[in-house]
Amino acid sequence: MTLNLNTKISLKVKILIITVGVLFLYVSIGTLISSSIFADEYSKALISKSLVIDHSLKSQLDRLLKLGIPLEELTGFEKQCQEIAERYKEISYAMVVDYNGQILFHSDPMQQGRMINDAEILDAVRNEKENTQIFSMEEDYYGTSVPIFDTNGKHLGAVMVGFPVEIITQKTEVIIFSSIIVAFVSFIVTTVILVYTISRWITKPINKLLDVIKDIGEKGDLSRRVKIRSYDEIGQLASSFNQMIQDLEKTRGKLIEAQKDLEKKVKERTSELDEKVVELRESEIATLNILEDLQKTLEDLGQSKNKIEQQNIQLKKLNKIKSDCLNITSHELRTPMSSIKGYIQMMLKGNLGTINDEQKHALDIILRNSNRLNRLIQDILDISRLESGTMKFITRKTGVTKMIKEIAETMQTSADLKGIKINAETGIDVPELTIDIDRITQVVVNLLNNAIKFSPDGSTINIKTRKEKEDVLFEVQDYGRGIPEEHHKKIFQTFYQVDSDADTKFGGAGLGLAICYGIIIAHGGRIWVESTGKPGGGSTFRFTLPVDSVINIEERFKGADVFGLEKG
Ligand SMILES: Nc1ncnc2c1ncn2[C@@H]1O[C@H](COP(=O)(O)OP(=O)(O)OP(=O)(O)O)[C@@H](O)[C@H]1O
Ligand SMILES: [Mg+2]
Structure with a gap:
């Protein structure tokens, strides 16, 4: 409920209520304090005034007493009292009272000769102090008294002036009333000024800001800006708001761009x-x-x-x-x-x-x-x-050096027919091999036959053996016509000859190398040729035999596809 009320009341009204409330309280308290101060001050002023009157009457009396006229014989002094009462309207009376409390002279002739019974007044009459005596009379009057002495200093009585309490109340009421009038007028004026100022300085700019916010919220128009008319908090708020909307506009622009880009990409x-x-x-x-x-x-x-x-x-x-x-x-x-x-x-x-x-x-x-x-x-x-796969192999430990030397010696006879020299050279570290010596001899003889056959007269043939890792390498090198590279693999096939017409004339059928290939493969070795194919460059036929004995070559060889027949 309170929340609803708060939200419905506008800011202008709220500020106004608070300000007017504070002002009202301030004026009320101010009026109360000032009127009480006024009443106090006014009564003091009246007392001073009545004291002045007391002293003026007393000095007139003193002059007469100094002439030697006793107080009780004095006549006509009531006139002075009447004159005083007439001159000062706020004074109610002026009188001279003797020590016994009898009124000797009074501004009201009817009161003359009357005895005063009021104890408080009598006390004031008999007080010898030259000081001001203030007393109240039946709560209706305030009075001041000044003692009178004869030339011998005998206390004769007192001069007394009284004024009504009512006058203070009246004056105070007037003051309060006029204060209220002034307060009311200034209240109205202040309210008008306040309304105008609040509206001009606070609510109008805020409402304008609200209008722009509403516009942006409802229409999404981010081009709207708030006009900045001041540099106070509201001005700063508007400026920050503008900056925020500007940033928002930029961000929205970027977002739209990104969205377009995204749509395009999609x-x-x-x-x-x-x-x-x-x-x-x-x-x-x-x-x-x-x-x-x-x-x-x-x-x-x-x-x-x-x-x-x-x-x-x-x-x-x-x-x-x-x-x-x-x-x-x-x-x-x-x-x-x-x-x-x-x-x-x-x-x-x-x-x-x-x-x-x-x-x-x-x-x-x-x-x-x-x-x-x-x-x-x-x-x-x-x-x-x-x-x-039916070839028989009879293996036994064979000394390679001896075997090679014997073959070289045997073959030298046919080499001599062409004046060819066979050099046999075996490495010291060549171990004994478990091989079929007849078949390996057949291989070396075939290679040497070819070398002699395809070498020019008077040339040299080298036959070497050496150990190479797990194998023993055999090498037959000649300086004959050589073999072009494209024939290097084919020459190991049966009946293949590089130049079939010419080679047949040498008396061959193209079987020697195929047999060599079969025997070496059966022993678990490899055989190949190296040659540039250039005449005189010669050829080097190499084959290896494994150092580790090939156990049961025949068993291993049986059914082996030496010439790749299985591959079709
Ligand atoms: N050392 C060599 N120099 C040049 N060509 C060679 C040499 N050894 C072999 N050839 C070529 O390889 C072919 C095949 O040799 P292979 O020993 O199988 O047959 P062949 O010597 O012609 O006949 P066979 O050995 O049956 O008597 C030879 O005809 C020859 O063309
Ligand atoms: Mg041959």
């Missing part, structure tokens, strides 16, 4: 998203198509795989047949070849009768070709065994 993103959705749909369709194609391809692939598997089985069967055939054929060829060679050698020695030179020449050719054929049959047999 639009862009939405359109991008739409595009992406379209793209996604397209890719989905494409993916579905691809999946469909893939399914078909997979089906086709499955069918092809089955076909290939069947073909592979067929191929393996064929390959086995080929190997078996080769094996059998070579075996079958070797026996007649041995008897042919035996008979030729017997004929050449003349065991079967004398032969002429022409016959000897012919038999030499037959023997040479028989040897070639024999070697070819042996190579085909080896390849066939390597391919089928």
